[in-house]
Amino acid sequence: MPSVIAIVVAFDSAEALPECLGALKAEGVGVIVVDNASSDGSATEAERLGACVIRNARNEGYGRANNIGGWAADSEFLLIVNPDVVVEPGTVATLLDAAERYPDAALFAPQIVEPNGRVFYQPRSLLAGYLENPIGKLAIPDGEACAPFFSGACFLIRRETFLRLGGFDESIFLFYEDDDLCRRITDSQAALVYVPKAIVRHGRGRSSARRPGLVFKSRWHQAWSRAYVSHKYGLYNPAAGMFFVNGLKTLGAALTGQRKLIERYGGSAAGALAYMRGRTALEQEGLS
Template identity: 55%
Template structure:
């Protein structure tokens, strides 16, 4: 099997990073850890596993940080994997074998297993309305298949195609980057393939410790990114509806002193209102757009 570089973006992910890097080492992948200004033990863990380290002075977000990692990689195929994901034994070899079976595929992903044992599979994304078939019976795949969307939790991607289509959209700080990348790879004439025999475990949301501030911020970006991606592809804007509905929900949550829901709905409302006011996701995070090629 040819060498594969694995990109792991970490933001305070020390609690899950060792399991991820242990599995990558077992599979023979060369790890590149992009440290998004973590304040925990991420750097020490990456050093212990002898990973190549790219250190950022601030949290650059998912897409921008992964773009840095892919540009630093040397292998023909690159594995993009969340720090809270663990590839099972033999998974990388099976993914690489699939690249020879499906030469038109530019991105492949394993069967992803959730913490409760369920098989995560998304039949369509916001950006695949051309595949809408509401009357059909949806069945989970029992083998390899072409798909309109692959989760960004674990992706094997051809490095040259990734760079050719521009990588992840760096205007997005968080959410919908994988939807957008999948759409652009399909539009460029390549296939996305689900590889059923390759498996990975995903501890959804375990890569950073939860708190109300992070819940608010995540929901802000979810709402903002949805509005952004809709405009990018000419879809109806959801911003005003999200702003109004979530404002009322947030007020209701505060009335019953449900702080968790208040943070969720308040973040969604704030993100939608910020989009309507013209604020960018990067500006909210104190980031500047990078120059082309940087």
């Protein structure tokens, strides 16, 4: 059994895949690319680069596609990797070393460096309500540390834990699936560990090619998923407030003819309204 297999979910990601998969190959990591019905040849490109490819007949969403890859993998660990993420040399070995040293931990997060050199570190989450000082000044740890939330852009997780918890919540098509998974890990009394010596570069926005309507769709799911996870964990449901605020912003943008803002705010208002009306994200995508 290999120690780790990387799962990369692709959706029109052909441009980003060569660098992502090339870095994983250099680390000696096997890769499963789960292609969400891309139209740009992502699946063919992934096969050319030596990855095992699972071709979904339709776009199953980020979490659901990762679950498909997780079930197909035969390894002790899963490395969840966005296609616009590039692992630095030695990163995978460093994460595996941390996993050996912390047997009671389930998830291991690398240091994520953005294109401008900024380190992305956000231990706060909508679902991490037990933080003692949630609005305090953010201090990035110099060394390994525990936190209740890490980004889903790249992390190492014990496959047994991932499958036992049911993987990502399959009711979510996009957004907040990493918050939800991290919450369920902490609720299971397992730790999440930050490993800053493991470094990845995140290309932000290069995961999928731009297409008309993408902003509206993205904002729709962001609003819907926020309302969904809030209700799931008994938090204040923000759907009505999101609909009201974004509805007003949409009207304002329409009066001034700002089409980009109409799409942005309109998507958020529509997602919130859909949740209040009982429509699911899967119904929205034709998956139910």
